Amino acid sequence: MSSHPLDPVFHPRTVALFGVPSKADAWGAMFHQSLIDSGYDTSRMFLINPKADRIGDLPCYHTLLDVPEAVDHVISLVPAPVVPQLVDQCVAKGIRSLHLFTAGFSETGDAEMARVEQESVAKLRAAGIRTIGPNCLGLYVPASGMTFSGEFPMEPGNVFLISQSGANASEIIRSLTPRGVRFSKAVSFGNGADLKAHDFFDYAATDPDTDVVISYLEGVSHGRELFAALKRCAAVKPTIILKGGLTGAGARAANSHTGSLAGSREVFEAVCRQTGAIRVDSMDELQDLTVAVATSARTVAGRRVILVGGPGGFAVLSSDAIAAQDLELPETPEEAKRQIREFIPVAGTSVNNPIDASPRDREQRERMMHILCDSGFYDVVFSTTLGGDPTAWRGRGRRGAPNSDPDAGKSPEERAATEMERAKDGAKQLAALQAGIGVPILYIQRAFGETANREATAAFAEGIAAYPTVQRAAHTIRQMLDWRARREGLPVIF
Amino acid sequence: MSSHPLDPVFHPRTVALFGVPSKADAWGAMFHQSLIDSGYDTSRMFLINPKADRIGDLPCYHTLLDVPEAVDHVISLVPAPVVPQLVDQCVAKGIRSLHLFTAGFSETGDAEMARVEQESVAKLRAAGIRTIGPNCLGLYVPASGMTFSGEFPMEPGNVFLISQSGANASEIIRSLTPRGVRFSKAVSFGNGADLKAHDFFDYAATDPDTDVVISYLEGVSHGRELFAALKRCAAVKPTIILKGGLTGAGARAANSHTGSLAGSREVFEAVCRQTGAIRVDSMDELQDLTVAVATSARTVAGRRVILVGGPGGFAVLSSDAIAAQDLELPETPEEAKRQIREFIPVAGTSVNNPIDASPRDREQRERMMHILCDSGFYDVVFSTTLGGDPTAWRGRGRRGAPNSDPDAGKSPEERAATEMERAKDGAKQLAALQAGIGVPILYIQRAFGETANREATAAFAEGIAAYPTVQRAAHTIRQMLDWRARREGLPVIF
Numbered sequence: 001m002s003s004h005p006l007d008p009v010f011h012p013r014t015v016a017l018f019g020v021p022s023k024a025d026a027w028g029a030m031f032h033q034s035l036i037d038s039g040y041d042t043s044r045m046f047l048i049n050p051k052a053d054r055i056g057d058l059p060c061y062h063t064l065l066d067v068p069e070a071v072d073h074v075i076s077l078v079p080a081p082v083v084p085q086l087v088d089q090c091v092a093k094g095i096r097s098l099h100l101f102t103a104g105f106s107e108t109g110d111a112e113m114a115r116v117e118q119e120s121v122a123k124l125r126a127a128g129i130r131t132i133g134p135n136c137l138g139l140y141v142p143a144s145g146m147t148f149s150g151e152f153p154m155e156p157g158n159v160f161l162i163s164q165s166g167a168n169a170s171e172i173i174r175s176l177t178p179r180g181v182r183f184s185k186a187v188s189f190g191n192g193a194d195l196k197a198h199d200f201f202d203y204a205a206t207d208p209d210t211d212v213v214i215s216y217l218e219g220v221s222h223g224r225e226l227f228a229a230l231k232r233c234a235a236v237k238p239t240i241i242l243k244g245g246l247t248g249a250g251a252r253a254a255n256s257h258t259g260s261l262a263g264s265r266e267v268f269e270a271v272c273r274q275t276g277a278i279r280v281d282s283m284d285e286l287q288d289l290t291v292a293v294a295t296s297a298r299t300v301a302g303r304r305v306i307l308v309g310g311p312g313g314f315a316v317l318s319s320d321a322i323a324a325q326d327l328e329l330p331e332t333p334e335e336a337k338r339q340i341r342e343f344i345p346v347a348g349t350s351v352n353n354p355i356d357a358s359p360r361d362r363e364q365r366e367r368m369m370h371i372l373c374d375s376g377f378y379d380v381v382f383s384t385t386l387g388g389d390p391t392a393w394r395g396r397g398r399r400g401a402p403n404s405d406p407d408a409g410k411s412p413e414e415r416a417a418t419e420m421e422r423a424k425d426g427a428k429q430l431a432a433l434q435a436g437i438g439v440p441i442l443y444i445q446r447a448f449g450e451t452a453n454r455e456a457t458a459a460f461a462e463g464i465a466a467y468p469t470v471q472r473a474a475h476t477i478r479q480m481l482d483w484r485a486r487r488e489g490l491p492v493i494f
Numbered sequence: 495m496s497s498h499p500l501d502p503v504f505h506p507r508t509v510a511l512f513g514v515p516s517k518a519d520a521w522g523a524m525f526h527q528s529l530i531d532s533g534y535d536t537s538r539m540f541l542i543n544p545k546a547d548r549i550g551d552l553p554c555y556h557t558l559l560d561v562p563e564a565v566d567h568v569i570s571l572v573p574a575p576v577v578p579q580l581v582d583q584c585v586a587k588g589i590r591s592l593h594l595f596t597a598g599f600s601e602t603g604d605a606e607m608a609r610v611e612q613e614s615v616a617k618l619r620a621a622g623i624r625t626i627g628p629n630c631l632g633l634y635v636p637a638s639g640m641t642f643s644g645e646f647p648m649e650p651g652n653v654f655l656i657s658q659s660g661a662n663a664s665e666i667i668r669s670l671t672p673r674g675v676r677f678s679k680a681v682s683f684g685n686g687a688d689l690k691a692h693d694f695f696d697y698a699a700t701d702p703d704t705d706v707v708i709s710y711l712e713g714v715s716h717g718r719e720l721f722a723a724l725k726r727c728a729a730v731k732p733t734i735i736l737k738g739g740l741t742g743a744g745a746r747a748a749n750s751h752t753g754s755l756a757g758s759r760e761v762f763e764a765v766c767r768q769t770g771a772i773r774v775d776s777m778d779e780l781q782d783l784t785v786a787v788a789t790s791a792r793t794v795a796g797r798r799v800i801l802v803g804g805p806g807g808f809a810v811l812s813s814d815a816i817a818a819q820d821l822e823l824p825e826t827p828e829e830a831k832r833q834i835r836e837f838i839p840v841a842g843t844s845v846n847n848p849i850d851a852s853p854r855d856r857e858q859r860e861r862m863m864h865i866l867c868d869s870g871f872y873d874v875v876f877s878t879t880l881g882g883d884p885t886a887w888r889g890r891g892r893r894g895a896p897n898s899d900p901d902a903g904k905s906p907e908e909r910a911a912t913e914m915e916r917a918k919d920g921a922k923q924l925a926a927l928q929a930g931i932g933v934p935i936l937y938i939q940r941a942f943g944e945t946a947n948r949e950a951t952a953a954f955a956e957g958i959a960a961y962p963t964v965q966r967a968a969h970t971i972r973q974m975l976d977w978r979a980r981r982e983g984l985p986v987i988f
Contacts, residue, residue, distance in 0.1 A: 163807070165810070250810050250811070250813040256806070257810055313712070315750075316712055316744050317738050318747075320738060322743060328743075329743040469778075
């Protein structure tokens with residue numbers, strides 16, 4: 001197996017935290033605490049602080065050179081003026097990579113600090129050491145035990161996140177996690193003094209653990225290299241980019257933040273079109289498209305939607321929302337209506353797309369879905385229910401009596417566990433239905449909070465995309481269709 | 495005090511549920527169960543079912559005429575063919591109002607059932623009885639103990655919701671509740687065979703318990719009356735309308751749902767402009783504007799935003815989002831920057847709008863806000879933090895060490911209570927700050943789930959609007975400004 005030059009950076013065997021504060025609530029203490037909370041093997045983790053001998057349960061070394069073992073990766077938590085000293089120790093110790101959490105360099109606009117940044121990186125490069133940052137949160141690599149938050153799941157996935165901003169990387173990971181998405185790798189690289197966006201796209205393109213590449217970018221300092229790397233990456237893997245700083249106000253904020261020159265919307269849009277990547281406009285779009293390309297939603301081949309399961313007023317607004325995205329909601333074929341009316345009563349129901357029919361049981365529901373989809377009339381199903389016994393879903397503020405709650409009397413933990421089991425069963429049935437009808441299904445969630453998170457996670461695990469609203473599902477399908485059309489001539493990857 | 499003719503309909507002293515099912519998990523059982531769950535005085539509630547003598551803990555009468563006391567309001571849960579019989583009993587009993595939950599009338603497209611609907615309503619009108627529905631969920635009036643869901647809060651508020659759809663009424667109430675909004679009255683009126691949208695707008699206009707009127711409409715069968723009622727209502731109270739069925743697909747769904755002819759977007763938009771109401775495009779817009787008109791957000795007088803408190807990458811995307819709504823993000827005046835730099839360090843911060851400064855404590859934060867806002871440079875503050883001790887907000891996945899969580903070891907209930915207290919303190923301080931600087935503050939939430947709900951509720955109680963994203967806050971402010979500009983010549987109500 002051929003290995004990419006960045007492989008060692010993402011898979012350090014040992015980590016040293018340089019300048020880790022002795023107070024648990026100080027800035028920067030989060031790094032070692034997050035690693036511990038996430039189960040990092042502390043025998044592979046070394047703390048450096050010239051003024052401490054122990055921090056918490058761990059021994060503390062006064063310099064990097066005092067560490068008795070080889071150190072692959074160093075996380076710098078010291079103030080900017082101390083960085084030159086740290087760089088010298090890194091070179092002397094012969095580490096492989098340095099992550100400068102430390103801020104206060106080129107992003108401040110101070111010429112002297114920009115010079116220190118450049119010189120430090122040059123010295124490290126000369127010694128064969130790669131640098132992430134400065135001014136960033138660094139690595140989240142579940143397979144290597146690396147993380148910058150104890151809240152992130154340590155179960156690996158197939159999405160690679162490349163983010164200039166640490167706050168946005170955190171937000172992206174935290175918001176995609178409850179939707180079921182898991183990550184192969186994430187990197188927050190801040191000022192990008194050494195390793196830049198193009199290095200990471202280049203790596204992601206051939207990383208065998210990665211199927212989907214998503215990114216938050218601010219500045220583009222090496223346009224030619226970025227274009228080439230994006231071209232390699234987006235040709236073979238769905239590549240989604242949220243670009244900050246495309247307005248005057250945003251560009252000014254980007255300059256304050258990572259010292260970036262942000263570039264124009266038109267140029268960046270053209271780069272995406274020419275490379276086969278897609279540019280999104282917001283965090284919501286980034287999340288929704290990520291879910292789409294990682295599920296059956298990526299296979300939707302046309303604009304004809306059938307909406308199944310919502311009550312009347314919801315169906316009206318949903319129809320408007322679907323039409324607003326230039327998708328179609330074709331009427332149910334007459335013959336299909338006739339067949340469905342044989343077992344669905346008239347009062348309080350509608351069998352004309354959108355369908356509002358409350359089938360009695362799973363068998364009736366499957367029969368209805370086959371009648372509807374065997375017509376060849378529809379490209380995608382929007383379903384407001386998972387599978388499972390329809391009556392089991394009552395008592396949750398939807399239809400049905402509140403006192404029919406089958407979980408009454410259970411503890412919150414038991415309710416959560418039952419709910420998760422039910423969501424898994426429902427998602428499995430929906431996936432089986434999808435396989436049977438041969439039309440991709442999107443799950444439209446009408447629940448909130450943790451219930452919604454459990455359902456989305458269960459659906460995602462079965463390859464089914466869940467969206468919090470019809471608006472977002474419809475918008476995502478439209479984007480997928482437009483994106484696919486623009487990729488003509490490129491390898492078919494969705 | 496003068497009383498509106500609809501007052502008795504919204505304030506029944508006694509309620510009979512006609513055709514209440516004897517099985518707790520049947521359709522329709524939710525009505526009496528919701529009333530009981532919400533604390534309705536069961537001595538004022540009568541159950542009617544010809545085949546039962548008791549249902550749960552309550553006696554059951556075989557006909558309405560068997561009820562030994564006066565009945566003000568009847569909720570019909572019987573199938574449509576039984577309605578004529580029920581109507582005769584209502585007339586004989588001399589009730590004041592009937593709510594037909596029963597569906598299966600004009601909305602089915604069946605001419606015979608449409609005729610039954612018309613005749614029933616005519617007979618009731620002749621007897622002085624007003625009808626809500628058919629095909630709807632009826633009344634939610636906290637002050638009268640009326641509700642159609644045991645999940646709704648029974649604490650009264652000042653927002654009147656007029657909804658043709660029951661599902662959408664439920665969704666609106668359920669989604670505004672965690673944002674702090676409470677209701678004076680809500681009505682779901684379905685087919686509107688007797689009481690129609692215009693009757694309710696007319697009532698809401700003079701209802702002393704109502705300050706804000708919001709609505710979900712599908713069809714407009716009495717355009718002239720609606721226009722007149724809207725004109726009366728929107729002149730004196732902020733009136734927000736979500737109109738379903740404005741696309742071809744939506745209009746078709748509306749016709750299946752409530753038998754409505756939906757009308758065109760242009761006509762409806764013109765009606766709103768001429769009456770001073772505002773039309774919104776989605777549930778999110780409806781919620782966000784409702785929060786705005788009920789808080790200090792309604793007083794925002796211009797487009798100059800200052801964003802305070804977000805980390806770098808968030809600030810970049812937020813700046814783009816603010817600019818995308820044609821709002822401005824003026825740079826911090828030089829003199830203000832200089833003053834703030836006296837106590838805010840340079841590394842990792844920005845004092846140029848957007849401000850990313852992490853003040854050390856409340857005093858420092860207030861000093862910074864006064865310097866910024868005393869300049870007269872800004873019309874509105876977007877703040878990503880509530881007030882309170884900034885360090886108390888750590889350990890929640892934002893900045894700071896995870897192990898500094900001050901609530902470690904507490905039970906979920908204790909954590910919730912502590913969190914609510916903290917949110918209340920923070921909201922009070924933010925309100926005090928707002929009063930001090932004389933510029934309206936919007937709270938931009940970066941938390942999720944129940945934490946976000948508690949913060950939003952606490953902020954709303956102090957008259958401060960909370961929004962889940964900068965996008966939505968900025969969009970809402972733009973809508974408020976446009977709306978106010980269009981109301982020129984009408985009474986100044988915001």
